[in-house]
Amino acid sequence: MANQSSRYPILCASFNQDNSGFAISTKDGFKIIDSNTGRLCYDRAVGAFIIVEMLYSSSLLAIVGAGEQPSLSPRRLCLFNTTTGAPLREMTFLTSILAVRLNRKRLVVVLQEKTYIYDSNSLSMLDTIDTVPNLKGLCAFSPSLEGCFLALPASTAKGAVLVYNVMELQLHCEIDAHRSPLAAIALSSNGKYIATASEQGTIIRVHLVSEATKSYSFRRGTCPSTIFSLSFAPSLQLPDILVATSSSGSVHIFSLGFETNQRTKMSGSFLGSILPYSVNDALDPAHHHVLHNAVSAGVRSYAVVRKVDKVADSSSSEIASCRSVLGCVLASELYLFIYFCVPFYLPYLYVRLPCPLPPFFYLLTSARS
Structure with a gap:
């Protein structure tokens, strides 16, 4: 190939x-x-x-x-x-x-x-x-007419983001997200969240656009890596999902809604009582899932989420967690189409199957073990 x-x-x-x-x-x-x-x-x-x-x-x-x-x-x-x-x-x-x-x-x-x-x-x-x-032409755009924002780099020396309201044609805010220059930006489709990654590529931060305040800090890994893409799942209801691809070849999936539920549990633990939330966010791996070797290392790739399924907590009528994520990945140096499904909190097995698409397209499906 x-x-x-x-x-x-x-x-x-x-x-x-x-x-x-x-x-x-x-x-x-x-x-x-x-x-x-x-x-x-x-x-x-x-x-x-x-x-x-x-x-x-x-x-x-x-x-x-x-x-x-x-x-x-x-x-x-x-x-x-x-x-x-x-x-x-x-x-x-x-x-x-x-x-x-x-x-x-x-x-x-x-x-x-x-x-x-x-x-x-x-x-x-x-x-x-x-x-x-x-x-690099870095930018992010939320297509919703109610929260229609445009995000652009605000500095070449650090990871600052300018957020502009394109419907009202005015500057909304400026966010200092990273100490290193930006490598990737993404806005949720409803304009609620903005995700950023710096050229270091180890931490992904998510800010609430309306208040320009940091909501989450996710650790992608400990070794520097180039973040190729960031993308939010459809945000019609919680939990929100963020996916990232990088030069390591892996796809990283972060659950914002699940992470919020875990804060209460974490705060009651010994470790949670002595660490601030910003540190907890970066250390707690429970809301972070990785599809290893989804694409060859170094190949530019793009990932999105098509669908998110939820499961209800048996002890409550409220939706408690995300059960699975269905999405796809495009790799830019060959016709590679990957479908992935991640059963959260359950064992899973990935199987590659040929798919009748244009040359070099492949389908990746998952099944519970």
């Missing part, structure tokens, strides 16, 4: 706003695939693209070329209709486009030192944000 994967390098991989579909681009074109079934929804072989962003499961795409052809400039954003196969609108910028985010009301275009906010319907410019040099 290593030799064949080099023939199909993935230039970009992105999930849509509700994780129901994802886009993959190679040097030959891009594909849209259903996350639930693995069905190929759209395929266009027109050249290389570095950005392919979906608007939920609609026919609208925001695409940016990789520059390998004169007509596919990395400075040109094209809003594309997959139904008609024709561009709806093109916008050209002075420098390369590093990231694009959108929902039904707003379109965000991230450049190295500027970020533009547009109305998604009229495409009129609403605001311009001057930023620190953002060479």
Whole structure:
């Protein structure tokens, strides 16, 4: 697979706003695939693209070329209709486009030192944000119209985050999350939480956006590692789930709701009585599950959660814990599609099975031992 994967390098991989579909681009074109079934929804072989962003499961795409052809400039954003196969609108910028985010009301275009906010319907410019040099195009976006926030790096020397309300077009807050520069940012879909990781990659912190206060501190590991992606599960009800991928090749799954329940138990223990909550969060492994070697070490990967099942405590009518997490992982250097299911607090066994998807897609399922 290593030799064949080099023939199909993935230039970009992105999930849509509700994780129901994802886009993959190679040097030959891009594909849209259903996350639930693995069905190929759209395929266009027109050249290389570095950005392919979906608007939920609609026919609208925001695409940016990789520059390998004169007509596919990395400075040109094209809003594309997959139904008609024709561009709806093109916008050209002075420098390369590093990231694009959108929902039904707003379109965000991230450049190295500027970020533009547009109305998604009229495409009129609403605001311009001057930023620190953002060479990686780091940004996070919560698509919910009620809590529609945009997060951008606020410093190149430390892990500070600027949180901007794109509906009200004003700065919401600035959060000092890490001592080292940022490597990854994620906002929950409802805009309630923001997760950050620094270039050190050992600690992942989660802040409550409304109050700009730290809520959780999760230890990914003790050795430095590059965090490739952070993603929250759908936050319609507790517990909230956060997943992370890193250069170690493992997928890390953190349960925010379960961790909250454990604080009460921890505070009653001897260790909990002498350690502050911030230390407890980093030390307690009960809410942290790892899928080891999910992807080859060093391969850039992206993980999302599609579904979270809950179980009720037999002694109470309230939901007590998370039973399983169903999600998928994309690896950027080969067509690798992994489905994972983690039965929390139960033994589990992972089995690789072939799946009838485009070349080099694989399905990872789990079964209780």
